[in-house]
Amino acid sequence: EPEVTQTPSHQVTQMGQEVILRCVPISNHLYFYWYRQILGQKVEFLVSFYNNEISEKSEIFDDQFSVERPDGSNFTLKIRSTKLEDSAMYFCASSPDRDYYGYTFGSGTRLTVV
């Protein structure tokens, strides 16, 4: 079964540092998403991406966040200057089209900001 792959599985970073979380979506998928889940809380939408541009973003996705699809296979989330409250599990997801009923999540990157 095709998978969405995320790396690294766990990242520890100092507050104020930049981090890049990487995702390889399923190869024929066109829509890409980042979600996050703070420990003990619900999964929250960050951003959706299609045709090399952001389709929609949440209030969480402020100027410190950016996404990129640099080479046609990777999909990255960059946090420019991490804060303690950015500590969370970050999930990447992809779907073949917008009306797809339920998309596939990667196994996540656990980001710990210290």
Add this chain to the structure above:
Amino acid sequence: RKEVEQDPGPFNVPEGATVAFNCTYSNSASQSFFWYRQDCRKEPKLLMSVYSSGNEDGRFTAQLNRASQYISLLIRDSKLSDSATYLCVLALYNFNKFYFGSGTKLNVKP
């Protein structure tokens, strides 16, 4: 007001029991509905979509009531492996994002 509300549980049931979860949503423009399952510190995995006519997948039955704005999940003959958190998820018309409930935790005991 929360988009999606779920009873957090936990629901502690013996193996073989039938258990039901409900979820209510606030936005009547919600278009599509799903149940996801999430194991501890893992990614959400799609369990089933939910249709107005109701749908069944083995031991799992999902129902949607648009008039009352709630969806339900029924699990029959619970297995130990059903222990997980069950997430109610919905999408609006544009499918650009999903709204997740906080989840209902199920513990199936031997």
